Structures are given as structure tokens and as C-alpha cells.
Amino acid sequence: MSNHLENQVRTCDTTGLPVCLTAQKFIKLNGVFAVIFLLIGAIAAVLLALTRWPAVHLLDAQWYYRILTAHGMNMLIFWILFIEVAILYFACTTLLNSRLFSKKIAWVSFVMMLVGAVMVNVIVFIGKADVLMTSYIPLLAHPVFYLGIILVAVGTLIGVYNFFATVYIAKRDKTYDGSVPLVVFGAIAAAIIAVVTLLHGAVVMIPTFTWSMGWTAQPDPGWYRLIWWGLGHQSQQVNVCAMVSVWYLLASLTTGAKPLNQAVCRSAFVLYILFINLASAHHLLVDPGVGAGWKIWNTSYAMYLAVLASMIHGFTVPASVEIAQRAKGYVRGLFGWLTNAPWKNPGFSAFFLSLVIFGFIGGITGVTLGTQQINILAHNTLRIPGHFHATVVGGTSLAFMGLIYYVVPLIFQREFYARSLAIIQPYIFGIGIVMLSFGMSFAGSAGVPRRHWDVEFTGANLAAGFDSGTHLWLGVMGIGGVLAFIGLLTFILLTVAAVFFGKSNKGRAMTPWATPKTLVTEGDVDATEDHRSPGTMTLVIILLVTFVVYYFANWLALTDVWHVR
């Protein structure tokens, strides 16, 4: 039973799903501004890559830290939060066959988020908040900077409330039967994590704002770091959850894959809900104020349950694709299903590249760097950005790009131009990010610090700097950054052209991206009932072996600097 208001719903001409027109408006608004903030963050990104590459060293110190602040805020907060609110509104309305709970609340949320994000950007670019995204106390920014973040956090929290209220009325009005779909369950998990995240944001930013106004004393720096990372890192866990939901959605849209086992997939999301937020403690592993018990519990024993969840999703998502492909008749060898996957569909290539980059680079480095002993090698080196550019950019942003290749034709009802360019875009971006991440990670392994403007320490009384091998990796990082920027700019141009000037597809199905043909006939029971996934098992074993080698290589590296006699 539907609860849509009269004339406030349409049926998607491609999927047959109901689209709440109020939700559609806010999906569009949040989506458009998400891409604008992505563009600002991307321009900042290429300037930073060309500065951290010593052979170019583009910006002066002041502009480097200013642009680094803008890059972090736009990429890690604004782009991600705006697109995630759009995803939440889509999941709770279209997939639950429900109307959006409140248009007014959606407006309040959107306006607060937008005003806050504009305030932060303006105050950063006029040079009143060169404090980086973390804004560690005692660094002091203009009060508008903190107020803008508070507005964004509270606005997003209001949007999350609208999501939960919609889930409530959908259940009350019985708009769906049984359990919510898996993608909605993933969105609920992301929203729960967002609540914890945004509460931490409010708790840390309000006293920091009153301090910046001169009304209260300076908060304790140790306390600030503890609570701020409840915002800073946990917001990236919202990304992980939303990204995994998008993986399931894109796997279904591009290959017809169905979740391998609903209970297992949902249980993995529950592990995220309960334990993934503890990972914030990684950032305090060298802080003296908190003890070893707190550090070890939060970053290993409990947090590994969230790692287990990622490993479950890392298996079930590609395995569901493999089973769907084998059911279509792509049964040859271990990887016939993969080589015959729709690689010319940017929705699929973005999703699968995101899965591989997140798992093989982001996941393996994350678990290793989060180990307390090994962390001492890597803390505050370029290895850390090398890790999170693989998770947040190569993982989350690339998956969201894949989603947008469907959102534009299905929600905006516009077709993409230059489709051949769209086909190669995820590869350009993915290769660029992999090069960037590798360059950062290896340069960081040589000791190159993160955040620092001049790793050569020009003008220092003592000789400093790094050898030619390290400079080679910094060059790889720079070239990768430029390549990723080209890929990102291509994506933005394609999206803007489609949204504002694309041909309308109203009244007909979207022009399909490539989808695999079915080779088997209806009577071929062996193929359609084959639920094995040996190819995915092989990939999983390769992942685990890679992890073991990387993990022990790091312990070996630790023995080089920490002699035990």
C-alpha cells in the first residue's frame, strides 16, 4: 500500500519503481550542490598534488595550508554529506514506496547545510581559517568557520531525522512487505552512524565556537582531539556504509545480481553499526592522554568485528555478481564471469574498481596502520593520506560516481552526452587514485610527513630532505593526482552537460549502459541454479595472502627501528 500524496509520485519509466516527487526535488538539489563542492575540492586537490610534488612545488606556504583546509572540508565533509543525504532520501522513498516525511524539514536541512558550507568556504578562501580540516586547538579560526560546520552538522542531522521519520511512516502505512530491502538496511546503518558522528560534531564545535567568540575558555586540546575524531573519522564510516549499499545497488542494476544471503549481509551491516565507530581511536594512538587499554580495545579487539563486516561484504558483493554472471552462462574458467562483465558500463566499472581499490589498498593498509605498534612507524606520515585516499576517494567517491551514472538518467531524466568518454572516465580516475595512493604510501614509508608544505625543509640549518627513490614516489603521487583530476573533471563536465543540457528521456526508458547478454536458454537448469563462486574465493585468497605479506613486512620494518635485544 502506497502513502504517496496525489500527483506527488511518478513511476520510473526504466525500473518501474515509484519516485516521490518531493524526494526527487531534494535528491536533485543535494546532488547538484554535492557535485559543486566536489569540483571545488578537486581544484584544490590538483593544486595540492602539484605542491607536494617537490619538482613543481606550486603554492606558497600560506596558500598551501589554505587550500589544504578547503580540500579537506569540501571533499571529506560537504561533497560526501550532500550526496549521502540524497542517497538517504532515495532509499527511504523509492525503495520503500513511500512519500518523504516532510518537505519543510527537508528545506530546513538543505538550507542549513548549504549556508554552513558556503560560510566555511568563504571564510577559508579569504584567509581567516588556515587551520586545516582538523582545526586542532590552539589553532584558532574565525568564528564563522566553526559556526558553518555546526550548521552543516545540525542540518545533516535534521536530514537524517527526516530519513528515519520516513522509514517510520513507511512501516506504519505498510508501504512494503516484510523486511526493508538490503540497500535500505545499509542506508539505515549509514544514518545510525551519522547520528553518532554529528552528535560528536556538535559537542566539539559548540564550545570551540564560543571560545573563538571569546565567551568561554579554550577547550582542552586532548579533549578536543578525542571528540573531534568522533566527527572526523566517524564521518568516513558513514561513507563506508553508504558505499557498500551503493555496491549492492550497482551490482543489481548492472548485472542483475541478488544478495547472496540476506541475513549474512544484514548482520555485517549490524557489525558496522556497533563497532566501526571505534576506529576513530586510530588517530589517538600516539596521544599520551589515553591509556593502552583504551587504545588496544578500540582499535583492535572491538574494531576487528567491523573489519570482519567489510570482509563479509568484500566477499558477498563480488560473489553475487559472479553467480549472476554464471547464471547468464559465463561459466568458463575461474574468471570468465569477470572478463565478460559489463566493463563498458561506467556504473559497473566504477563500482568494481571501487571494490578492488577499497579492499586491496584501503582495507589492507587501514588494518595494518591501525595496529598500535605499527602505527608508530606511520603516524603523521604520508602513508596515512595514502590509505584514506584509497578508501574515501578510490572507494567511496568512485562508487558514488558510478551511482550518478544512473541517478542522472533515472532521477533527473536526462541522458549523458559523449558516452564513450563516460565509459573510460572511471578508469582514468581509478588509475590516477591508485598512483596517488601508492606514491603517498611509499613516500610515507620513507618518512615523508603528511600535511607538510616543504618536505625538503629548505633553509634549515641541518641538512634534511629525502633520497631520489622517495622523490620518484612523490613524482608518482603528483602524476597520479593530475590524472585523477582529469578523470574527476571529465566526470563533472559529463554530469553538468547531462543535467542541464542532456536530452530528456521522460516517457521512455533510459538509454541503457552495457549489460551482459544472457547466453543460456530458459531450460538450462545447471547454469541458472549454479550458486558456486570459485572465482571470488580465489580473489579472496589473493587478498588474504596480500594482507599477510603486507602485515608482516610492516612488522619487519618495525624491527629495523626498534631493536629488541
Added chain:
Amino acid sequence: MSQDKKHPLQKLLDNPWLLLALGVLIPVLSYTVWGWVELATLAPAALP
């Protein structure tokens, strides 16, 4: 299967409000409150 005969895990999975409560409680206790208590009870370092 009737509502009463649902598996306890399925009941948990179908209850977003309980998940919300647990999802807030566990990280707030394990990360935030515990960490806050450690910082609050830290003895001031003696200056040389």
C-alpha cells in the same frame, strides 16, 4: 512465519530503533566516555 516466531536475530535486524540505540550507546561508551574519563582523571605532569 508469524511475527511471534521470528528468529531473535531477525527481530533485531527488523528493529531500526533498537539498532539506533545500540549504535549510539556502544561507541559513545567505548570510545567517547571511556576516553573522556581517562583524560579527566589524568594527573597533571609535574613541571621540572
